[in-house]
Amino acid sequence: MKSRIFLYLFVFTALLVLFQYVTANNMQKALNSDVSRLQEQTEKMEDSIKTLNLKVLDMQYFTLENNDDALAYYDHLNLDNPSRYIEDKLLETNERKGDNPLIPYEGMESDFKINKIKVLNHKWILADFSDGKYWGELLIKYELKDDLSVDFTMLDHLLYTRSN
Known part of the structure; x- marks a missing residue:
């Protein structure tokens, strides 16, 4: 009886570890995709800022x-x-x-x-x-x-x- 309790406890612990591993892996993938998406947006924003700075400098030429x-x-x-x-x-x-x-x-x-x-x-x-x-x-x-x-x-x- 004691061996069955340890077996069930081992199986439960193994399932719990597997669940934690899958969840952590999915969270990591989601975070990585969020980071790459934010990096792309940052690059676009930097390009937009450079373009706007050039426009401002052009508009300030005749001042x-x-x-x-x-x-x-x-x-x-x-x-x-x-x-x-x-x-x-x-x-x-x-x-x-x-x-x-x-x-x-x-x-x-x-x-x-x-x-x-x-x-x-x-x-x-x-x-x-x-x-x-x-x-x-x-x-x-x-x-x-x-x-x-x-x-x-x-x-x-x-x-x-x-x-x-």
Whole structure:
């Protein structure tokens, strides 16, 4: 009787060890497949990040911040961020009552105001304007003077037409 109990105990232990082995093996395979899948995703993400970095660098090509020759014009003014200063001065033209004086159109829904600004270099700005429904763009020439005043001159403009 005692030998049968040991035999059953041995068989039960052998089945338990076999079950543990199969379960651990399946878990290892699942973990390996998860790791390889995550490695593939990481490689794809790294490629996407590299592509996006190249796009960002390409988009930043025409900016005052990345143009050392244009920034040299403002070295004597001791401005921390000339681009931000110029953008702020341009946005101040929005504070006047009515349409912005640089925009050669009358607002149809409300007053035309400048929304987005991109300082290209030490002379030119691209700006987007809108009245809430209609929008357009401006090419503006500017001059930052030694007394930190800024003169703006609109060079060209366009108003997008809606086609319904």
